[in-house]
Amino acid sequence: MKIRTGTIFDIKRFAVHDGPGIRTTIFFKGCPLNCWWCHNPESQNPDPETILHPNSGETELIGKSVNISELMDEIRKDIIFYDESGGGVTVSGGEPLMQPEFLVALLNQCTNENINTTIDTTGFSSLKTMKSMLGKLDLFLYDLKFIDDEKHQAYTGVSNKSILTNLKYLDSEKESVIIRIPIIPGVTDTKTNIKSLGTFISSSLQNINKVNILPYNRLGEGKYPRLNRPYRFANQLATPSDKELNRIKNELETYGLGVQIGG
């Protein structure tokens, strides 16, 4: 039997940074990664959990179970804006691929109703799961952090093997993909890492060459104590300057990539 119920922790209407046009973004709960810089730490646990309210000290529950029909009711509210702006639905997280059957059911329903679909993904899944996405998404926003697997494991808790394999697979299938690189000062922005990312994208992929670079921000830091978890970059990092972002953009462009700051 198909799973038509999933766990999400938020729905954002009128989103403009999660793919083309005006979008409704569905935030799936659960992420296989545990990035040091994560600004959505409440997304990582696949189950609903409590978080302290910042002012009252009371607890609130993050995450809830939803079914496809409830979600579609929410999504349909903004169809007129999708049509006018070239927008649609974005599935984000957390990692939507952690709930593959529910995700496929949602994407099928959107496709049936001619609603454009985008996924914001870590790319961390089995190849079988990634194959099941073929033809169901208009765009993949695909995170890429490190090519060096030791560094990937140190800062995200998992190997990048399946991420790189799945990306090559999407490339071979000519899927529409934009790579998103989080720019974390002193971590992902080093000359060595940018060089290895530029080299991998330009030499291992035949079709994908669009890259967005996403500057680090500290917006999520305040959520960590509320979840009773440590923030491993506390007071260590600042948002990268425009000059620094332009340096990285220029460097990646030398590999023939189309690079945009933000996305």
Ligand code: SF4
């Ligand atoms: S992949 Fe995204 S959601 Fe998952 S831990 Fe990393 S930053 Fe957080």
